[in-house]
Amino acid sequence: MKITLLAVGTKMPRWVDDAYADYAKRLPREVTLxxxxxxxxxxxxxxxxxxxxxxxxxxxxxxxxxxxxxVLLDERGKAWTTMQLADGLKGWLGDGQDIAIVVGGADGTSDELKARADLLLQLSAMTLPHGMVRVLLAEQIYRAVSILNGHPYHRE
Structure with a gap:
């Protein structure tokens, strides 16, 4: 499975690039980010x-x-838990589907893109910096894949 994160914004601070890259490289071979x-x-x-x-x-x-x-991040999207994300990834893996996750710009995304999305997902009810969103998404994807691979989750 390939997960493509399309994020509006360039020139992130080094800590964002480093943290994102760290989580992306931890993923197993069958999942690329x-x-x-x-x-x-x-x-x-x-x-x-x-x-x-x-x-x-x-x-x-x-x-x-x-x-x-x-999958489009939107403040009015579904607020999934990490376990729900893992279940979603499991289904998509089983279907052999690749995933595109979109993080819009400062003013959000178009209504047309929202209507086209298979899933509107809320990362947080709070406003987050775009760099932080990249890191949080990469960490949650890593955690969800780890759960699917049998690693214990701290809430289970």
Whole structure:
């Protein structure tokens, strides 16, 4: 299974890149995690939030892997536990599906992309920095895969 994380934003602090890479390399061979950074649209000088979202939408769609299940992070999405994420990954692994997880820009994502998504997922009810989101997602994917491989989970 290949999981592609499409994240709007570039030039993250080194600690973000290091932490993300650490979790990505811990994954077993059968699960790969690839980061694709999407250039954010500059705001200001006539570029409204709507225009920015539209420009980012086009870049996200162009970067989506073909036939991948689309998971979109959204503040109104489902609030899954780690165990629910593990169950979701188990089903997707069983189906042989690759996954694309999208982290939108500062103003969110387009309604069209939300409608196209197979799953809207909430990472937190709190607002998080985009770099932190990358690290948290990589850690939760690593943890969910570890659970599927029989490693104990601290709540079980």
């Amino acid at each position: 690839e980061l694709r950074e999407i250039k954010p649209e500059k705001r200001g000088s006539g570029v409204t939030a709507e225009k920015g979202i539209a420009a980012e939408h086009a870049r996200i769609v162009a970067a989506l892997p073909p036939r991948a299940k689309l």
